[in-house]
Amino acid sequence: MSFQEIFLQQLFNGLLLGSFYGLVALGYSMVYGIIKLLNFAHADIYMVGGFISLAILKFFGGTFLGNAWLGIVTAMILTMIIVGLLGVAIQRVAYRPMFNAPRLSILITALGVSMILYNAVMVITGGEYRAYKTGLGYGGFNMGSVYVTHTQAILIVASMALMLVLHLFITRTMYGKAMRGIALDHDTCRLMGINVNKIIALTFFTGSALAAAAGMMAGVYYGSLHFFMGFVIGIKAFTAAVIGGIGIIPGAMLGGILLGLLESFGTQIPFIGSQWKDVFSFSILILILIFKPTGLLGKKESERM
Amino acid sequence: MSETVLSLKTLETRYGAVYALKGINLEVRKGEIVTLLGSNGAGKSTTLKTISSLIRACGGSVEFMGKNITHEEPHVIVQMGVIHVPEGRKILKELTVLENLELASFTLKDNVERQKRIEHVYEFFPVLKERQKQMGGLLSGGEQQMLAIGRGMMVKPKIMLLDEPSMGLAPIIVQSIMKIIKQINAEGTTILLVEQNAKIALKLATRGYVLETGNIVAEGDAATLSKDESIVKAYLGH
Numbered sequence: 256m257s258f259q260e261i262f263l264q265q266l267f268n269g270l271l272l273g274s275f276y277g278l279v280a281l282g283y284s285m286v287y288g289i290i291k292l293l294n295f296a297h298a299d300i301y302m303v304g305g306f307i308s309l310a311i312l313k314f315f316g317g318t319f320l321g322n323a324w325l326g327i328v329t330a331m332i333l334t335m336i337i338v339g340l341l342g343v344a345i346q347r348v349a350y351r352p353m354f355n356a357p358r359l360s361i362l363i364t365a366l367g368v369s370m371i372l373y374n375a376v377m378v379i380t381g382g383e384y385r386a387y388k389t390g391l392g393y394g395g396f397n398m399g400s401v402y403v404t405h406t407q408a409i410l411i412v413a414s415m416a417l418m419l420v421l422h423l424f425i426t427r428t429m430y431g432k433a434m435r436g437i438a439l440d441h442d443t444c445r446l447m448g449i450n451v452n453k454i455i456a457l458t459f460f461t462g463s464a465l466a467a468a469a470g471m472m473a474g475v476y477y478g479s480l481h482f483f484m485g486f487v488i489g490i491k492a493f494t495a496a497v498i499g500g501i502g503i504i505p506g507a508m509l510g511g512i513l514l515g516l517l518e519s520f521g522t523q524i525p526f527i528g529s530q531w532k533d534v535f536s537f538s539i540l541i542l543i544l545i546f547k548p549t550g551l552l553g554k555k556e557s558e559r560m
Numbered sequence: 561m562s563e564t565v566l567s568l569k570t571l572e573t574r575y576g577a578v579y580a581l582k583g584i585n586l587e588v589r590k591g592e593i594v595t596l597l598g599s600n601g602a603g604k605s606t607t608l609k610t611i612s613s614l615i616r617a618c619g620g621s622v623e624f625m626g627k628n629i630t631h632e633e634p635h636v637i638v639q640m641g642v643i644h645v646p647e648g649r650k651i652l653k654e655l656t657v658l659e660n661l662e663l664a665s666f667t668l669k670d671n672v673e674r675q676k677r678i679e680h681v682y683e684f685f686p687v688l689k690e691r692q693k694q695m696g697g698l699l700s701g702g703e704q705q706m707l708a709i710g711r712g713m714m715v716k717p718k719i720m721l722l723d724e725p726s727m728g729l730a731p732i733i734v735q736s737i738m739k740i741i742k743q744i745n746a747e748g749t750t751i752l753l754v755e756q757n758a759k760i761a762l763k764l765a766t767r768g769y770v771l772e773t774g775n776i777v778a779e780g781d782a783a784t785l786s787k788d789e790s791i792v793k794a795y796l797g798h
Contacts, residue, residue, distance in 0.1 A: 429666060436652050436663050442614055443650040447664045448638035448715060554654075 263401045265519040271407060271476065273515020274414035278469035279492035280499070280507035281421065282462030288438040288502030289458045291358065292350065295365040297466060298489025299372035300342055302482060304467025305474040306376055308334040309387055323390030327475070331413075334471050335464035342463025343456045351452065376482040384481050387474035410472050417468055418508045421461065425504055434458055438502060494540050500550025509551060514539075562590040565625060565719050565750045566611070566642070572619030573603075573610045580606040582774040583620060588719065593741070593751040595761040595782070598771035599794075604754040605647050607771070608721045611752075612644035613637055625718070639667055641718035647727065647754075649708040653697030657688055657707055660696050664711035674714075681710040684740060702733035709740065719750040726757050738764050762786040 279301050286294045311330040349368050353361040395404035425431035433454045436444045441451050473488070474480050495514045499506025514536055521535035522528065543551065570583040580603045588594045598604050609615040611622050613634045621630045629637055638644075652660050661681060665674050682689040685706040691699060699707060705725055712720050722741065726734040738760055745751050755761035762768060762782045770778040770791060778791060785791055 429662065432655065432659050432663050433666060436655060436659075439652045439654055440650060442634075443646065443652060444663070445614065445634035446612060446638065446644050446646060446650075447666060447711060448635050449663070449666045450633070450635045 260400050261523060263398055265523060266516070267398075267401065267403060267407065267411075269516035269519035270411050270512065271515070272518060273512035274411055274418075275469045275473055275476075275488065275511075276492045276495045276514050277418060277508045277511025278414055278465045278472075279488055280495040280511045281418070281504065282466045283493050284496040284499070284501055284504060284507035285434070285458050285462045287496070288504075289434060289455055290350070290354065290361075292361055292365060293493070294462075295362075295489075296345060296368035296372060297462065298485035298492070299369045299376075300338060300345075300463045300485075301466040301470040301473075301488060301492075302480075302485035303341065303372055303376060304334055304338045304463075304470030305387075305480045305484065306380070306385070306470075307337055307467070308471035309385060309474060309480060312389070323392075327389060327391065331468060331471055334467050338467030338470075339460040339464035342459040346456055346459040351455075373482050373485065380480075380482055382482060384479045387478050387480055389475055391475070406475060410476055414469070414472065417465060421465065422505065422508075424461075430454065430457060491536070494536065497550055498540060498543050500553030503550065503552045506550055506552035513551075563625075564588070564623075565590050566752065567623045568607070568611070568620065569623065570620035571607070571610060571617055571622060573606055573615055573617050580774055581610065581617075584771070584774070584776050586769055586776065586779075588750055588752050590750055591745070591748070592767060593745050593753060593765045595753045595755055595758075595765035595768045596771055597755060597758045597761060597768055597785075597791075599756065601773070602771040603774045604756075604771055605723055608644055608646075608723050608752070608754055611637075611721060612642065614644075635667075638715060641715070642721065643712040643715055643717035643719070644721045645708050645712045645723060645725065647723040649701075649704040651696035651699065651704045651707055653695060655696055656693055657696055657699070658692040660707055660711055661688075661692075661714055664714035668715075677714050677716070681713050684713070684743070685710055702729050702737070705729060705733075705737055706740070709737070709744070713744065713749075717749055719752060720744065721752045721754070723754045724756060725753070726755060726760060734760060758786075758791070 279297065282297050282300070283294060286292055286297070308330050311333050312326065315326055315330065345368055349364050350361060353364055391406050393404055395402055425434060433444065433449050436449070437451055437454050444451055473484065491514060492511065495510035496507045497510070498514060499508070499510025517539055518532045518536050521532050547553065564587055566588040568584055568586040570585060571581055572579060572583050573581040584607065596604050596607060606615060610617050613632055617630050621628050623629065624640060624642055629640065652663070655663070661678050662674065665677060668674050687703055688707055688710055691703065696704070696707060709725065725737050725741070729737065741751060741753065742764060753761055753765060762785055765782045767780065768782050768785045769776050770785070778785065778788065
């Protein structure tokens with residue numbers, strides 16, 4: 256393979272991996288921003304999203320109105336709604352009663368929720384890998400001598416589109432502005448007539464729906480699901496959120512894509528094989544934390560009376 | 561006598577075991593500017609926070625237009641028309657001036673009406689229009705106070721609770737803020753003004769209450785209060 260081909264291939268891998276990271280990182284970052292909670296259960300939401308989408312696809316026989324693509328899109332929308340509501344339910348039952356408790360209590364609750372989710376899926380699936388079959392086939396196109404399937408290309412486009420929609424939602428709509436406002440100051444937003452609990456629920460819905468979309472995309476891309484699949488991507492997505500600046504929404508997207516690209520290009524550095532890619536990405540995290548502790552897009556705290 | 565907008569009846573609030581309000585009675589009638597005076601720690605801010613439900617009362621009641629609102633959620637109280645402009649302005653610093661104003665009318669569905677109200681606020685505070693794209697945190701203290709009051713105006717409140725709008729501002733700015741408060745009042749908004757600066761507050765207000773460690777110790781016409789020996793000594797400093 257020529258240098259150019261390797262570059263293209265790794266660019267593609269990196270973007271794909273990065274968009275998964277980015278989608279999951281968004282949920283971490285949004286929830287952290289709004290209630291300062293590291294939601295450990297978020298990675299399991301991603302995993303549950305994968306399995307629920309598989310169940311829906313099986314229910315429809317993989318197609319919708321006889322079309323495989325339409326089947327995937329329908330399944331994705333349904334998955335996002337169902338898992339989004341699951342996120343809201345978890346927030347309502349497990350987290351809201353803890354909002355006024357010490358920070359550590361809610362953190363431990365999140366760990367508990369995470370265990371409940373992955374153990375439940377483990378019991379249901381018998382702890383085995385499940386094949387994720389879609390009717391999409393392996394059709395694709397050549398870029399130079401790099402072969403890209405339609406599925407891969409569309410996964411990247413779809414995740415970018417989701418991020419763009421989220422960005423517009425956050426910056427342009429009243430609900431998005433309320434989310435950003437609440438991230439800054441709950442009580443002030445209450446005094447502005449905003450129902451803070453409702454906006455927190457909406458944040459959980461959005462974050463969980465995006466993670467579910469990523470979980471489904473991972474199923475489509477890797478061709479299999481496993482109850483523990485959230486673990487590694489959870490750590491990576493969290494890393495991505497920190498790299499970009501936790502609580503900052505464009506930061507999570509940037510951090511995710513950057514981490515994906517770093518990992519895939521990192522495997523090409525001489526003497527650093529692909530087995531070292533995690534070492535490579537966490538080293539980058541450490542460097543960023545040393546030189547810019549608030550993350551790439553993070554701002555310094557400034558106070559003014 | 562015109563109708564009562566807000567009335568506190570033996571209102572009690574506590575932090576843990578410590579009572580911050582020990583059963584206060586206070587009444588604000590339509591069209592009035594009533595000031596609540598007192599030194600640090602007297603319970604002035606606590607009173608406003610209890611009215612807006614940021615702090616829960618543990619006894620007594622808050623009535624707004626004859627309706628008991630003691631146990632309503634803060635956002636519901638705002639929607640009823642009681643707006644609390646908090647101490648220290650509490651501007652959302654990483655949102656723009658415009659976004660701060662827009663959010664203040666969160667429950668308003670009508671965008672045209674929202675725009676109209678924003679223009680109305682800009683008429684009061686032209687400097688906010690110049691700075692509408694700037695982050696709230698970049699405003700000066702006086703501008704932040706204007707924005708805080710402007711946010712309050714966005715919901716067209718029936719009563720505005722102002723917590724120390726003069727705090728930390730240069731005298732000339734304080735004067736213009738007080739003028740604005742008077743204008744807002746002239747437009748039909750009833751005002752409850754909490755102040756440490758009794759002199760300027762009594763100049764503006766029609767009536768006043770004096771709060772001391774959680775009890776109302778004096779009340780009356782502003783003119784009477786500003787002549788009262790003990791109050792002059794304690795709060796006017798001359």
